[in-house]
Amino acid sequence: MDARTPRRTVVSVRDLRLALPAGGDRAHAVDGVSFDLVAGEILCLVGESGSGKSMCAHALMGLLPKAVKPSGGEIRLDGADLLAQDEAGWRDTRGRRIAMVFQEPMTALNPLMRIGDQMAEMFEAHGLLTPRERRARAVALAGEVGLPEPERIVRSYPHQLSGGQRQRAMIAMALALEPAVLVADEPTTALDVTTQAQILDLIRGLQRRRNMAVLFITHDFGVVADIADRVLVLRHGRVVEEGPAEAVLGRPREDYTRTLLAAVPSMDPPRREPRSGPKAVEVAGLCKTYSTGGGLWRKPRRVEAARDVAFAIHQGETVGLVGESGSGKSSVARLVMRLIEPDRGAVMLGDDDLTRLSGEALRRARSRIQMVFQDPFASLNPRRRVGQIIADGPVAHGVPRSEAEARARDLLRLVGLDPSAMERFPHEFSGGQRQRVGIARALALEPKILVADEAVSALDVSVQAQVLALLEDLKQRLGLSMLFITHDLRVAAQICDRIAVMRRGEIVELKPAGALFANPEHPYTRALLDAVPGRTRAAA
């Protein structure tokens, strides 16, 4: 902030309270939150899920869900209380004075309308300009947010654009009427890391040029470090700590903030001894091409999910597979598990090639390699008890049920859950606890190798740290080898011995973690590392 220009407060939120419907686990989504949005400044609202950060953003737009009602406090925009205005007042405010960018660029645009028409709607909503002028402005805005070929883009439908392009279009729309305030609700969470870096740059640049006040909602401290001027930490709807970014990130006053910051994995891989024991699994020449659509009249679209993928995992070693969405990393995990059939290639478990087995032999061999899944809510059958979920595998392999259940009890203890969990259903657990159940299920067959597919991606950062620690601990105690798939380079740095970087179905670089971070060779690896948020202003 330039000290010579006076700080001009645009929005002032005082003691905001948002009431939740009766009967929930708490009475207020947001309870007594105050903050100021200042022209030319980015305020980051950070918190884990359920902290109420997104509710604050929606309250500013008058777009709260019907069940959530403001029950106290005020939101002043240039002096007037927004909460006191009627729907017509809100309509005038939205878009013209406060504009918003949402999290999911895939669903935030109307699939049946051209991009240009959706931009032009911004002017139309406020009765500005003629249709011809709106069109011209839409093209100019598309250019300003860096969309290629603006003339063509405005005539396109949303499905013809990439995720990053759609988010640019959303930003262009939000900027159309030069609002004083921009509210961005996790605008980069759904994007790949390189796209995220570009969008953050774009928001930062536009905000400076137009001297806007920005309210930026995020759960990611890396993003905070990159973009925030000021930071406000929320927990359970209350403010934990507020201050300039340097102060909150560098010298946090509150324990909670410190815990959160400590849970962010560091970009410096710890020193690890290279493993050289026998190979637990060896993957060679794995290929898989998907072709979709096509028929008598059309050429099918072909996507290469794996092209000559080869790597080996030594006993006790963790190999990471990192890449952006569509890089094929998850497909490789499923090919290794033989959940999908490869076109070519081999997955050697000792002397057995998993891709050549079938029927009973395959079923037997599968017990040696097990998987932990991404989504703790989708990976457990909602209709089966936790005890059954864990014991089903061993029972399928001929272990008597009573014995399998006794072992399930031990496993629950091993992953840090109480054995009483046996009798309960998955929905009674939190995301982190469910992920522990998923790990117990994978361990029930006493595998030698664990494949973890984005196993911590859906978890809040503090829970993520606990689950990572659990995996590390289990690996040591049980002598497991692990294939760890993640999009998060920070996580990979902390848990992997070696890391393979994937792009478009190919491994472009495979190195020990320390060497990869210190000395990336492939340009794509470098781009990926540069894009990781919070590198410049180290968060932890």
Next chain:
Amino acid sequence: MIGFVAGRVGKGIVVLLAIVVLNFFLIRLAPGDPALVMAGEAGAGDELFVAQLREKFGLDQPLPNQLALYVRNIASLDLGYSVRQQMPVATLIADRLPATLLLTGSAFAISLVLGVTLGALAARRAGRAADTAITGLALLFYATPLFWVSLMAIIVFSVRLEWLPSFGFESVGAGHAGLARAADIAHHLILPAMTLGLFFMAVYVRMTRASMLEVAGQDFVKTARAKGLGDRTIQRRHVLRNALLPVVTLAGLQAGTLVGGAILTETVFAWPGIGRLMYEALLQRDYNLLLGVFVVSSAMVLVFNLVTDVLYRVVDPRIEAAR
């Protein structure tokens, strides 16, 4: 687009062929030796005549040959001969087809326009009195037997109120011509088209309402609100347009039911269409005619499905990428 339509037409022809084959085996299942039945109808029972009939209709050939002959006949629009009506089946059906197209077309238009309008209204007033009234009414029509509501409509509007004619296509012997005739036919059309349309209206009300409520919860509607757009514009431009996609799909799927409904409505109102023809064939156990109507009505559904498929493609720009 041309490739798409060609592909769909090709697929439709394959389905039609399958229906024709199915039809052939249904004929074989029909009770009695077809030749004997025909001979009986013609009033002659001697063996020589039966043998002649067998030869004439290829009934003395082995089964695959008969099937091939049957398919070839149908391909040349020869649907066989109705011995009872002493006419080729194709001619009988061609005479009756326009009336059915008029009836089903009007009923379809009525049901779609009313259904979408009322469904949209109900969705906008979700949970309020207007919604309860519309959904209740839709549920009622959905549960009402078509043939019965037709009879009730006759009792009320023809017998008691004497507003509308209860049967026929036009006033017999009135000698209307030109516009007067058209008005007379329209007058006769009101009751059958309305009763047939009401059931389908109920279907579209329910679909439109559910679909609009679903779309209203989607992210891009929130984007529209964040622009400061008025509620009316949001509903019309963002919600309704997207909500209509499943309605178009449903309309395609309903085509067969519409034809089925026409059989009942035409029977009750003595509307001279192919549905009524089917009923007559049923009364006279005229299997050739019965199955001829069946094939033609299947073909009608296929054509209608083709039209909705093309329409869907025009409405939804995503199809190109998705397929």
Next chain:
Amino acid sequence: MSAPPRRRGALAAFLRHPGAVIGLVILLAVVAAAILAPILYPTSPWRMVQRPFMPPFTLDRFPLGTDALGRDIAAGLMHGAGVSLLVGLVSTLAALVIGVPLGALAGYFGGRVDDGLMRFTELFQTVPSFALAIVLVAILQPSLSSLILAIALVSWPPVTRLVRGEVLSLRSREYVQAAVVTGQTTFTILRREILPNTLSPIVVLASLMVATAILLESSLSFLGLGDPNRMSWGFMVGAGRTAIRQAWWISTFPGLVILLTVLALNLIGEGLNDALNPRLSRGDR
């Protein structure tokens, strides 16, 4: 200890639905009529018991009047209840027996199996179902079993499509993949992980199918394709059709009873839907 999600409170949610309770009461009344018919009206409903064309509400013994042949309309309604329920239930069960396995196979195995099965299903879905039912009953000769067979044969495609869609989406669910990975057999996976989770939509669809089957049965009977030995509501409406100008009641009462029964089943279906699929419940945004 605790009930599985969804099922817990499903009954309470169902009973909180006023329409569903009304539907349940009507349906129970129809079931009672079917059971009590042979006791209350032991003589054949086809027998002439009074002068023809007796209007309703004039004779205590024949509250709903008599038809063109002097048959008791009330007796006909009671006896018809059994036929409607029987045809509705059995044909729906038969349609499920055809539709569920086909849909499960198509959805689970995908690829060629799916393609083939779905082409076959599409064929049956394209054919106008009522016309096919007419043709089938006419050719097989009208009887209770040919009615049931014809109705089942035209009503299974929606089941197949529904089950296929559900299985297809469940198949890629992570807990099903987990079951594959832990070495469970395909049959166990279908039985334990997939089919129980498709149950709620199938139950809802089935309740609506019974309603549609009853409508179909009455429509066929109306056209004279009912079982000639059983009194049925559709037949009664059809029998009164020619006399509709003189004796409105002959067609009116049986039609009303069909309407009420079908309405009741639809209300129950909606109640089940709200109770079993809370995510999709209506109108509370």
